[in-house]
């Protein structure tokens with residue numbers, strides 16, 4: 001498969017990380033997890049972050065998502081420089097600008113699909129005049145209009161992940177970060193979730209990044225960033241829509 005190196009031209013990034021390091025004192029010594037990572041996320045793109053186990057993917061995702069703070073470097077997101085901010089300020093940036101999708105869905109088991117999305121609207125202060133309708137519309141947009149009042153225990157893994165994606169979009173975050181979103185899914189559900197994420201990423205005001213080990217996800221990528229031993233070693237845009245490549249055509253209109 002021929003690939004093109006990701007160019008630095010194009011739309012202005014929604015997130016830019018420069019020379020990010022993360023070191024932790026394990027007690028037995030200092031572990032250097034990230035060793036100077038520079039990357040960005042562009043609007044309208046689905047970026048996959050790939051690399052071997054232990055290479056620093058989750059640590060990097062957590063820093064980009066303002067869950068963890070870097071040891072040094074710069075992280076520009078929505079007009080803020082996030083490295084060095086207090087945990088309260090980081091939480092505020094995260095709440096307003098980042099949507100998360102996790103391998104294990106992280107839905108509230110005692111709330112229906114609709115209520116799980118409503119809670120996210122509350123957290124983001126994004127209640128509209130008709131929050132029920134906003135939440136219902138978010139679920140309809142991910143193909144779950146018939147599951148609004150189902151509890152997570154009554155949903156398949158793929159349906160739960162679609163609820164999680166609808167919830168991540170509540171409040172219209174500019175960056176959606178997904179950690180192994182297909183790892184717990186069979187191939188059909190994994191494919192549906194990747195189709196949905198690549199559709200979500202088509203919004204020109206939003207960037208989506210997924211950490212993945214799953215090679216079935218590769219052909220949905222607009223861009224693939226590879227990390228090894230705490231350093232970025234690859235940053236490429238695979239050609240799309242060639243024979244046997246490219247995400248399948250999509251018809252669903254995904255609104256947030």
Ligand SMILES: Nc1ncnc2c1ncn2[C@@H]1O[C@H](COP(=O)(O)OP(=O)(O)OP(=O)(O)O)[C@@H](O)[C@H]1O
Pocket residue numbers: 024026031033051052053054055056057058059060
């Ligand atoms: N809080 C911590 N304490 C000790 N070691 C840590 C901590 N956080 C991360 N590490 C170590 O840092 C390295 C990178 O971890 P990270 O979870 O970011 O890797 P990863 O690429 O996401 O791995 P995987 O694909 O297995 O999830 C690993 O060796 C991990 O054990």
